[in-house]
Amino acid sequence: MDRTEFTRLTTEYLPAVYKTALCNCRNTQDAEDIVQETFCALLNSGQSFPDDESVKRWLLRVAVNKSRDLFRSAWRRKTVSLEEAADAADGSAPMSSEETDLFRALQQLPIKDRNVLHLFYYEEYSTGEIAQILQISEGTVRTRLSRARKKLQQILKEA
Amino acid sequence: MNDPMKQNYKNTFDKIEVPEQLLDRTLAAAFQPEHTPQHSMPGSRKFRPALIAAMITVVILGAAAVYASVAGLWSRGLSGTVHSGPKSQQELVDQGFAFPLADKYQELAVTCSGVTITPNMILTDGRIAYVSFLVEGYDYEIGKEERPAFASDYKDSSLQSIRDGKDPEKEISVARIFMDGFYAEKTTDGGYRDVNGNLEYIVKVMTTEGEYSFDNPYDINPALSDSLYGSVLHFEFQDLGTVDPEYDKTTQDGDAYKNVAEGTWTFDITMPDQEEAADMIRTVDLNSQIEDTDCFMKSVEISPISVKLTYTVSRPKNKRGGENAFAFHGIRLKDGTVQKQTAWDWPVLLYGDSENERTCLIALDHVVDPRQAEALLVNLYAYEDEMEIRLR
Numbered sequence: 001m002d003r004t005e006f007t008r009l010t011t012e013y014l015p016a017v018y019k020t021a022l023c024n025c026r027n028t029q030d031a032e033d034i035v036q037e038t039f040c041a042l043l044n045s046g047q048s049f050p051d052d053e054s055v056k057r058w059l060l061r062v063a064v065n066k067s068r069d070l071f072r073s074a075w076r077r078k079t080v081s082l083e084e085a086a087d088a089a090d091g092s093a094p095m096s097s098e099e100t101d102l103f104r105a106l107q108q109l110p111i112k113d114r115n116v117l118h119l120f121y122y123e124e125y126s127t128g129e130i131a132q133i134l135q136i137s138e139g140t141v142r143t144r145l146s147r148a149r150k151k152l153q154q155i156l157k158e159a
Numbered sequence: 160m161n162d163p164m165k166q167n168y169k170n171t172f173d174k175i176e177v178p179e180q181l182l183d184r185t186l187a188a189a190f191q192p193e194h195t196p197q198h199s200m201p202g203s204r205k206f207r208p209a210l211i212a213a214m215i216t217v218v219i220l221g222a223a224a225v226y227a228s229v230a231g232l233w234s235r236g237l238s239g240t241v242h243s244g245p246k247s248q249q250e251l252v253d254q255g256f257a258f259p260l261a262d263k264y265q266e267l268a269v270t271c272s273g274v275t276i277t278p279n280m281i282l283t284d285g286r287i288a289y290v291s292f293l294v295e296g297y298d299y300e301i302g303k304e305e306r307p308a309f310a311s312d313y314k315d316s317s318l319q320s321i322r323d324g325k326d327p328e329k330e331i332s333v334a335r336i337f338m339d340g341f342y343a344e345k346t347t348d349g350g351y352r353d354v355n356g357n358l359e360y361i362v363k364v365m366t367t368e369g370e371y372s373f374d375n376p377y378d379i380n381p382a383l384s385d386s387l388y389g390s391v392l393h394f395e396f397q398d399l400g401t402v403d404p405e406y407d408k409t410t411q412d413g414d415a416y417k418n419v420a421e422g423t424w425t426f427d428i429t430m431p432d433q434e435e436a437a438d439m440i441r442t443v444d445l446n447s448q449i450e451d452t453d454c455f456m457k458s459v460e461i462s463p464i465s466v467k468l469t470y471t472v473s474r475p476k477n478k479r480g481g482e483n484a485f486a487f488h489g490i491r492l493k494d495g496t497v498q499k500q501t502a503w504d505w506p507v508l509l510y511g512d513s514e515n516e517r518t519c520l521i522a523l524d525h526v527v528d529p530r531q532a533e534a535l536l537v538n539l540y541a542y543e544d545e546m547e548i549r550l551r
Contacts, residue, residue, distance in 0.1 A: 003190070006189065007186060010182065010185055010186060010189070011182060014177060014182055014185060018177050018181065019172050019175060019177075032178065032181055035185055036185045036188045036189075039185050039188075039189050040188060040189050098167055099167060099171040102164075102167050103171055117168075121164075121168040121169065122169060122172050140486075143486040143538075147486070147538070149164065152164065156164075
């Protein structure tokens, strides 16, 4: 992959990768690290992809995996919460109370459920596509998705 | 589907802006020397994909040859569906769960447009049945992107699989697939050719009445119907062709399908009536409340290929459906090993006779000896942690 092509793909898909990473992390620094690691992995992978959509799916999978690795790491930063970080994010539009509640509720979900929910709700992938991206069974996707939705509703109801 | 939570979710994440410097930092990090692609040194040895493929093929063919000499009965697709080895395969035949149809082979074969389809084997415990069909004479090139499919699967997903005549009250739930024998994590519907060049098609039947769908959470949960034993299952496969998987992902409306062999292959297959197999199904009365939940476990029935959980919850039946079953993760055996469930399908929730009773039907993707099962590993819906249901 040449420099121009890599720059184009990074520019195109960095927001999606960042938001997916952010969904997994509890702070923006970790999310930014994951973004960098993910795109470096793309450059070093030597893989060829049939189309841009395949690149995007590959990037999202790598971002999720790197988030998981980070989460397992003893060195994971435990400083600023995502919620606080999101509130403080420079230039971000202010969130309504409803959106802030959702953000808080999201943090209470297990990470694996968050990933599925994010890919389904935000990236608008089907359960079959999410299964391919995360390399898990479609049944597992459906289970996690149903559980996440229900749990999110429950938390928001109680909020 | 109008989902306000989805809209709220999108709004929330739309408002998150990417830090301004992140793109520059990412590009800089990627183009640092240590991150540039590493090239092989001249003269260094490389693994060649074709060589690796050839090696894998030899291993697979070698394994298949040993396999055939030991078991001699089971197809690769069906073996892969339940992860069974020669020993368990022989036991399932001996115990009355698996029924090779080799002796009826010619009698059951149907040929249209040069394609002969023959029921090859039945694997059933009365609740779930897998019927394996061999497909001969279909010119499908392994390795191409396209995969084989019946038009009847594509254009009419309700397909004509009917139980005991055409009584709509006796419908069954059916899943069908061209199985390659490598389960779940790998391709599941690419098809493969056996040593004779045949494809394999597997129909999975479950004893449920009513419709359900995992795509729509508001569908009605069905009820458990009578045992499949002794039932006549009617199968119709119409027109055989190919599907472009990439196209399939976006359209799902039948346009991805190209017809190759026209015809209707029809089968009426009587499910065996096996009392001896029923004796092998282990029933455990639990009668215990799951801590901190409204779930009272009544009983578990385990066969080598399925688990049936019966329990009650405090909430009445939801007439709109959408209630979730347990998430099933596997079985811990008495020797401490865990057979993890990796199948793509999840447990089916069925309503019982009373308002509060539920039944959960799980098709195991690893054959198990029911006597050796120590605990079920599950998630109870809406409760996060994986838990064990011990079978005392």
